[in-house]
Amino acid sequence: MRILVLVDGSKWSQKAALHAFSVAKKKGAKVVLFSVLDRKEAQAIAVSLAMRSGDVEKLKKFEETAWKEMKKGIHDVISALLELGQREGINCSFRIVEGNAREKVLEEANSGKYSLVVMGAYGKSGKTRIGSLLEDVVGVIKPPVMIVR
Template identity: 70%
Template structure:
């Protein structure tokens, strides 16, 4: 059994990882923790910071700092989950890619030979409705999908 877990840094994706680890442990499977970083997100935040600070000359600097922090944050979260896998005796690996979340998730989920894809029902915004990324990808992912709330 090979389980893909989509990690976006939200508490929901971390909860999804816990469920995936439990499934993999029971079935003797492997967990792949997968995250997509989209530079467009850093650009948008940096632009907003530039507008708020009334200093658009610093947008490039803001973007680089935000991008660096995004990568550091997701690596930290995934490293903690990797340690948890190892403590539970579950074979686990990390994969972080850059690009469009929808495109990269569909590419990985549908070409990686996965038995199961696990994702949180909500994204980082924590809104009470199902996450928009989930709505975009769930019907296009070929392996079974477990959505964790």
């Protein structure tokens, strides 16, 4: 059994990983922590920073800084989760890809490699409504999906 955990860096995705670890421990399953980095998110951050600073000339620099911080942030979260999983004796690995989150999540989740997909109910925005990625993918993912709140 292989469990795919969607990790976006939010506390909800970290809670999802903890639940996946619990299931994996009981079932002897392997856990794959999966994250998608989308350049459009870095671009949006850069535009916001450029507008606030009034220095549109630095847009590209802001984008590169945002991109580096996004990559470092997700690596830090996944490293901490991997360490925790390994301490618990769980067979863990990770994959970080670049691209459109919806497309990459569906591609990975529906690859035929997984018996279960685990994801947080909310995303990084922390809004009280269901996360937009969840709304986009939950009905299209073929394996069973566990949504963690």
